[in-house]
Amino acid sequence: MEETRQHNRLLERAFLVGVEFKQGRALLPVAESLVELARLADTAGLEVVGEATQRMAQPDVTTYIGSGKLEEIHHLVDELDAGVVLFDDELNPRHQRELEKVFGENVKVLDRTALILDIFAQHAQTAEGQLQVELAQLEYRLPRLTRMWTHLARQAGGRAGGATGGVGVRGPGEKQIETDRREIQRRISKIKQELETVRQRRSQQRAKRRQTALRVVALVGYTNAGKSTLLNQLSGADILTADMLFATLDPTTRRVHLPGGREMLFTDTVGFIQKLPTQIVAAFRATLEEINDAHVLLHVVDATHPQAQAQMEAVEDTLAELEVEQLPMVIALNKIDQLSAGDRAALTATLMLTFSAPAVPVSALTGEGIEELLIAVEAAAEQYMMPLRVHLPYHRGDLLSLFHERGQVDQEEHGPDGITLLGRLPRRLQPAFASYQIPLP
Numbered sequence: 545m546e547e548t549r550q551h552n553r554l555l556e557r558a559f560l561v562g563v564e565f566k567q568g569r570a571l572l573p574v575a576e577s578l579v580e581l582a583r584l585a586d587t588a589g590l591e592v593v594g595e596a597t598q599r600m601a602q603p604d605v606t607t608y609i610g611s612g613k614l615e616e617i618h619h620l621v622d623e624l625d626a627g628v629v630l631f632d633d634e635l636n637p638r639h640q641r642e643l644e645k646v647f648g649e650n651v652k653v654l655d656r657t658a659l660i661l662d663i664f665a666q667h668a669q670t671a672e673g674q675l676q677v678e679l680a681q682l683e684y685r686l687p688r689l690t691r692m693w694t695h696l697a698r699q700a701g702g703r704a705g706g707a708t709g710g711v712g713v714r715g716p717g718e719k720q721i722e723t724d725r726r727e728i729q730r731r732i733s734k735i736k737q738e739l740e741t742v743r744q745r746r747s748q749q750r751a752k753r754r755q756t757a758l759r760v761v762a763l764v765g766y767t768n769a770g771k772s773t774l775l776n777q778l779s780g781a782d783i784l785t786a787d788m789l790f791a792t793l794d795p796t797t798r799r800v801h802l803p804g805g806r807e808m809l810f811t812d813t814v815g816f817i818q819k820l821p822t823q824i825v826a827a828f829r830a831t832l833e834e835i836n837d838a839h840v841l842l843h844v845v846d847a848t849h850p851q852a853q854a855q856m857e858a859v860e861d862t863l864a865e866l867e868v869e870q871l872p873m874v875i876a877l878n879k880i881d882q883l884s885a886g887d888r889a890a891l892t893a894t895l896m897l898t899f900s901a902p903a904v905p906v907s908a909l910t911g912e913g914i915e916e917l918l919i920a921v922e923a924a925a926e927q928y929m930m931p932l933r934v935h936l937p938y939h940r941g942d943l944l945s946l947f948h949e950r951g952q953v954d955q956e957e958h959g960p961d962g963i964t965l966l967g968r969l970p971r972r973l974q975p976a977f978a979s980y981q982i983p984l985p
Contacts, residue, residue: 556652558585559626560595561617563609563633565602571818571854574599574632580818581632581656583768588663593624607646608639618646631655633819637688657684657821664824672742679735680823682728689721689728758799759925760809762838764863766855767815769846770878772796774908775812778918802922803915811838818858825865835863837950839928839970840872840921847877847891847905870972872924873901876917881907929968934980937962943977 560581564574572580574597582592598613607614608631621629629647635655643653661684664677763771779798797811813835835841843859845852856875863869880888888905902920906913929952936943944963947953951969966985969977 555589555591556628557593557624557626558590558628558630559617559621559624560585560592561609561629561631562595562597563603563631564597564599566599567601571858572851576851576854577632577818581630581659584656584659584663585630588659588666590628590630593626594620596620603639606638607642608633608635614643614646621647621651626651628652628654630659634821640688656819657823660817660821660824672739675735675738675742679732679739680821680826682732682735683823683826684821686725686728686732689724758807758809759839759928760811760837761800761840761842761921761925762835763810763812763842763844764835764859765815765844766846766849766859767817769815769844769855770908771812771815771844774844774876774878774906775810777908777911777914778810800918802918804919804922806922808839808921808925810842816859816862818854820858820862825862835866836868838868838871840874840924841868842874842876842917842921843901844876844878844908846879847888848879848882852891853894872927874917874920874924875901875903876908877903877905878908880905881910881912928970930971930974931967931984932969932974932977933964933966933982933984934977935959935962935964935982936977936980940980943980946973946976 560578562574562578562581564570570577578595578597582595585592596613596617598609600610604610609617617629620626627650629643629651631654633655634657635643635653640653640655644651647653661677661681665674665681668674668677763775765771775796775798778800797809799807800810801807841863843856845856849855860869877888877891883891891905902924904913904917904920906917932951934943934947936947938961940962944965947965947967947969950973951967953965953967955964955966957964964982974981
């Protein structure tokens with residue numbers, strides 16, 4: 545008990561702030577969103593000591609929240625001895641700057657985006673993952689550079705950078721900021737080049753996988769839904785699992801034997817979350833391309849979560865952003881070992897009415913429902929690749945490359961006016977070949 549008290553004293557104390565906008569369409573109610581923010585804070589190593597919420601028509605242009613609520617929170621932060629004020633939305637640079645003035649230099653003002661980026665930085669294990677996180681952090685910090693130079697204002701009696709700023713302060717301050725901005729931009733450019741190399745290497749690996757004729761299943765889902773535990777259960781692998789958000793970031797691929805006798809490759813991907821920072825989606829695009837190359841999406845849902853349906857919608861939104869929402873999908877309603885039989889049936893029926901994809905109750909922990917899940921995945925895979933025969937003129941090298949890259953070529957014949965291909969192609973790509981399609985033999 546004494547060790548626990550000493551550990552808690554070492555943690556930074558955080559105060560949470562959530563805002564509900566009248567015109568907004570949040571996936572989660574503000575109270576539930578703050579519960580999730582508290583879990584994120586715990587994952588990052590913060591001790592949550594209090595919270596406050598406000599309902600507004602729109603954000604205050606200066607301090608994001610109203611002046612009265614800001615004063616109330618300021619008093620609470622002082623009383624609770626909190627060193628971090630954590631907002632449940634992304635703050636723009638002006639909001640953050642003005643809030644830091646109010647709370648003073650001894651209190652850090654962070655937003656949800658900064659917190660998620662920090663968690664990603666803690667959990668990235670591979671060189672690729674670390675590059676992706678660094679890129680996201682740099683792009684987030686670039687427009688916020690000015691807040692790093694408030695010490696110049698203190699040196700000039702609070703007027704540095706203004707019309708009456710101290711001699712020798714205004715110029716060097718601006719010069720240093722511009723120097724840092726150029727240095728960050730150079731670093732961003734270098735990281736993007738390195739990640740492009742990674743993307744090309746991944747593309748080559750995926751091309752090799754296609755040559756093996758093994759189909760790929762991408763596990764997607766809300767963070768902490770149990771994707772890694774499920775992949776362990778399916779493949780007998782030993783991937784890190786933990787009861788925390790974003791426990792694993794780096795994709796892991798394993799072979800899985802299906803009941804019909806064939807093998808498929810199952811790939812675990814980074815978990816999604818509501819309000820997922822755009823910097824993260826952009827930086828992890830090379831990793832998320834694993835999803836784009838999949839034959840089937842296996843959407844893992846924490847069936848015990850009170851906001852399971854809202855979490856599913858958050859995942860669907862991210863998949864739409866990645867333009868892969870049309871892939872065949874199977875929903876794994878995970879953690880049913882914690883539900884009664886009646887609750888399982890009710891939940892399955894509710895979700896089947898909401899989503900067209902088949903839903904299979906499973907327990908990644910005990911293995912219950914795993915065989916039924918694999919049968920559903922195998923059936924979904926049959927919907928993906930469809931037989932196709934086309935005759936492409938030589939000037940349509942783009943379609944020839946697309947067929948080779950995304951399809952399976954069984955026969956290729958070169959003639960005087962073009963190339964005839966026989967093989968299988970994803971159903972969603974076939975409209976591009978409609979003008980060149982010829983009857984199957």
